[in-house]
Amino acid sequence: MSFRYSDEVRRALDAEAPLVALETSVVAQGLPYPDNLIAARACEEAVRRAGAVPAPIAVVDGEVWIGLEESSMIRLAESKERLMKLGSRDLAVALALKASGGTTVSATCELAAAAGIRVFATGGLGGVHRSVSEHWDISQDIGALARYPVAVVCAGAKSVLDLPKTMEALETAGVPVIGIGTNELPSFYSRSSGLPLEHRVDDAATAARIVRARSELGQGGLVFTLPPPEEMALPREEVELHIAAALADAERQGIRGKAVTPFLLADMAKRTGGKSLKVNLALLTNNAHFAGELAVALARG
Numbered sequence: 001m002s003f004r005y006s007d008e009v010r011r012a013l014d015a016e017a018p019l020v021a022l023e024t025s026v027v028a029q030g031l032p033y034p035d036n037l038i039a040a041r042a043c044e045e046a047v048r049r050a051g052a053v054p055a056p057i058a059v060v061d062g063e064v065w066i067g068l069e070e071s072s073m074i075r076l077a078e079s080k081e082r083l084m085k086l087g088s089r090d091l092a093v094a095l096a097l098k099a100s101g102g103t104t105v106s107a108t109c110e111l112a113a114a115a116g117i118r119v120f121a122t123g124g125l126g127g128v129h130r131s132v133s134e135h136w137d138i139s140q141d142i143g144a145l146a147r148y149p150v151a152v153v154c155a156g157a158k159s160v161l162d163l164p165k166t167m168e169a170l171e172t173a174g175v176p177v178i179g180i181g182t183n184e185l186p187s188f189y190s191r192s193s194g195l196p197l198e199h200r201v202d203d204a205a206t207a208a209r210i211v212r213a214r215s216e217l218g219q220g221g222l223v224f225t226l227p228p229p230e231e232m233a234l235p236r237e238e239v240e241l242h243i244a245a246a247l248a249d250a251e252r253q254g255i256r257g258k259a260v261t262p263f264l265l266a267d268m269a270k271r272t273g274g275k276s277l278k279v280n281l282a283l284l285t286n287n288a289h290f291a292g293e294l295a296v297a298l299a300r301g
Contacts, residue, residue, distance in 0.1 A: 003065070016299075019117045021066075022108075032266070035277060046288035055067045055112075110144060123158075123283060124159070152222070153180075155283040156185050179200040180201060226283075228282060234275060243264070
């Protein structure tokens, strides 16, 4: 597969500088304009502050871009055209039809791995939905995390999910979930979930040693979970009440599959008076900064 590269990413590749992949579905579908563009720029700057180079990944007019020029990022953010929400299964269709879209966790993992990028920062993982017994709704992210050797830094799985089942699915897929400075799985908007983690690290250097060891074993990806900043996080009980109401609304409106997350994010912002949006922006930046530190630590060998 041939890629297009932004000037910044091309220079980084030539210099063998540390790179961090960033998804773009959060720009194309996840957040409203102009918050999506603000978030994208903040994540890129957080990676740079850590000493690495950001590489947002997207498909533009049927071409895979590793790193986006400003005009393309604005195009995704403004969403004045039909943009695809791209999981791994959708990539071939987007390329063949010369479509444009933002990449989710699964597609970003696949493309980052193909481009030789070992670290990826996102907000929250996809996983097993709460309605799984009725709709068998399990995200492509699980399979992608198991298959592609990329270290994913996130704030846990998306709050809309069935978190215990998601953790079970990740274990079955052989994907380790490691807390960063925490022994408990964060739950996106909240710092806690009630679910203990078996493994913990407290710095990027230790995380890098684990990534190297997994690579040497020839294994797939792994997940590092970083709680949202304490001063911004929402109480778990409050989040659960809002999510239950939002999911009920989604069910009544027949919203399922890929459309659930954008609906939830918008609905949560309304129900929390914008507080959930502030948490989302904060955790995205927080994750990007640690991912930058991890990429730098990996580059040091």
